[in-house]
Amino acid sequence: MASAGDTGDVLLVEKVAALGDPAAYPEPTTAVTAVETHFSWVFLTDRLVYKLKKPVRTEEMDLTSLAGRTRNCEREVYLNRRLAPDVYLGIVDLMAGEDGRLHLSGSGRVVDRLVRMRRLAEDDCLEVRLTRGLVSPADAARLARRLAEFLASLPSLGPVSPVRLRQEINMSLGDLTTACDGCFEQAARRVTAHLLAFLEYRSDVPAHDRLVDGHGDLRPEHIFLGPPLRIIDCLEFSDALRRRDPVDELAALGMECERLGAAWIGPALLETYGQVAGAPPSPDLCAFYRGLRALVRARIAVRHLTETPNRAPERWPRQAAEYLRLADRAAAELTVPSGRRPSSSAAL
Template sequence: MAENGAQREADVSLSQKLAFLAQALPGAQRIETHTAYVFVAADRVLKLKKPICFDYLDYRSLEAREHVCREEIRLNRQLAGEMYLGLVPLVCDEAGKMALGMTGRVIDWLVEMRRLPTERLLDACLRSGQSPAPAEISAVANRLIAFYRDRQADRPNPGLYLRHLRCESAVNIRNLTEMRAYLRGGYDGTTLSAGAALIDRHAAEIRARDRTRLVVEGHGDLRPEHVCLTTPPTIFDRLEFSVEMRMIDVFDEVNYLGLECALLGARWIGAQLLAAITAAGFSPPSSGLLRAYGVFRCLTRARLTIDHLRDPVPRTPEKWPLQARSYLTRAAELLAAGANG
């Protein structure tokens, strides 16, 4: 039966699905991400997962895409609330006519969301030179603080966070070394090995923070483009496909958001966020561990960006080496600051 279902699904190609959605959503902007196609209409957003397979996810089956869509909705409702409206089936009748949200043979699933004001996204504000007010960043901090306190009630997979940091550090070294030709002057093997060594040096502190519930199942990819300065703020696009990536020290996650804001010219945001969660009673890590977290995130982002060039047909291939080099430069700066301090 599963084989027949897979065959029926294969009768409708991805290009046919995309063509139908473009017709069903006239005027919608289509955005392609690494794992999905996003259709941005006047008042709502629909996301179709790509039938792809990477080391860390496999969306090739209809069942897998349904599961991950349901997980995206469940996880993001904990942080973004009513933005995530629900799951919409893409169906096809016997004549091959497709429809959204109707009865029929399901050939795919889409996540439906309310559309946010694009100009209020944190990255858009920073890129346009319209710096957010400190009160708006305080509201973001308060939203995160409440979220982290809720997550502290559970402590799944103790020890997973440190294992993930070590595993990802090894992948960073391997992949960035393999892609060094694209990085040109940005590649420095010493920076990569020093970043991994920092995690090992602070392993005991990381374990202690895990035991005291400072490691939680967080957002997993907290960047400025996932924060909208609505009232109250909306924090969305929480990682749905990997609990390993969601397990994180609250200071690691907030510091990561601060680093991304700093790369957009607003270093003060990270300092305000870290001060806010400290004032809320979350015990901060040592300065050395916070630096280790920052180096790790920079190296990981460098690896993830340059790995776009491994795709069969990379999107905007010219931009990934530049982005990767900027992250590598910031990692080297953090290491140098630690050595000098």
Template structure:
């Protein structure tokens, strides 16, 4: 991968190359584009050790992300090596790797940056909501039963409890078990509402990771980096995804923007999920994010990292706060609106 730092390889006459490394890929930023290269690794549910598997994964990522970011995801192209040993993109020679080509987006127009700058407008929220309403309306109805959907949610609770209670993550296991048991109780109490959401066709193959850093406030709005690893994890209630985006706004200090987002969603979609259900979804998603944050602490590079310790603590606090609100609403049978 070191050779890919050379500007000469890339076709947009870039003068410099910035490299971003994630758990599963490298991203090379050139003047106009971002080029993603998959790592030859095995991880839960996927084996990318073979070149053909990485090509298939690139094509799956491209197809899934074109649904919400057609102006960003441009092509899947081969990285080739010619007889002279020269690497280049989409040229003659032996294919040695596959690339997802993406248009670079302005960092200042990402929703997380706009939240930090306190520049998010109602019209921008409406544009995000309109994009998502159209996206969900275009999704085919999934052949899923209420019992299976509830099992999927229960499986998330089980995974959160199992990992967060692991000694390597150094969490309060008693508190984690109490949180997860309360979420299971709420899941049981919300059975009728969850089954109704399934009957109404509200469960779709969605984005799966709808966070502010994935939302670009261009015209039209572009939403990138959907969850590609698991269709089960992309199988979500529309209200769950919107509630998760609102939760992430809250975590970033923009709780009112999150509430406004939910309000604009209700107005644009006509969807009126129970408030208790929305808070349950937010509690569950916060616990999932706490687990993912805490898992960084297993890695040698992040052990004792204040960033991931604080991120885990923050998400667990949000999980408990939204669960408490959910339980209050279930107890009082409050109205439909959040």
């Protein structure tokens, strides 16, 4: 790989414009589709996908330098090869030629680096298949077995912290009570009261007491049933967000499947994990994590309303309401000792 230093002289807008041209790519392509995400620009050619990191800084990562973006690309490839080894092909250089044109082949001065991936068929995506009613019990069983074996194989990184779980709950409550003129406050307080009471009064929580370096963002849109089965887009930028209880990971995916009308998948995931791990998780623990993750997803939805520019602002309140309904449903399943459930005002 060519050597490179920081190259702040080439603006992001110039890179995006150059990568929209099929001539910039080493392999022939009839077209290029550019998709903007929160932290990246993604370019889809006929057969491949290229991901360009934005030069942003957050609490979890600093991508303002070329060195920082390179490290992030390397981390993304390394971590995602665990569940999609043939998808993450490596890292490529974006170079400026002597004529100043930007390209991904040949020689020149390195101005950035991109993750290079195999493009997967949209029809294989779990989210797409769920919306079309095309997921079979055999598909779910194959997915459950792959995830259970992966999560059970990971070394323990220590116990789950109830303090951290409380922080996630209260952070979500804070954002949801102030969003959209307080329209989510009542539901958010009710959910958080149930979740916090469960943490306070159940001595067996969390029952598995095991953190692993997992995926961190198991959602149907990141799963491609194939065959072969591939799971992409783990949270490479944050060790803390990726380190979760396996039951937490699987309950979160089950909750997302429930949102898409396939509530039956969640129990299948957790039952298979219990068989592989040798210790089935309690229904209460599964409901707790489903409620927590739905609450967090509602918080993320309303946070999108503060972004500039705000893409699709009408989408986020509707999505937050969907997740809060799921959180409310899961939280209502929790049991605590008789007479110990606090009122919603106790959630703060």
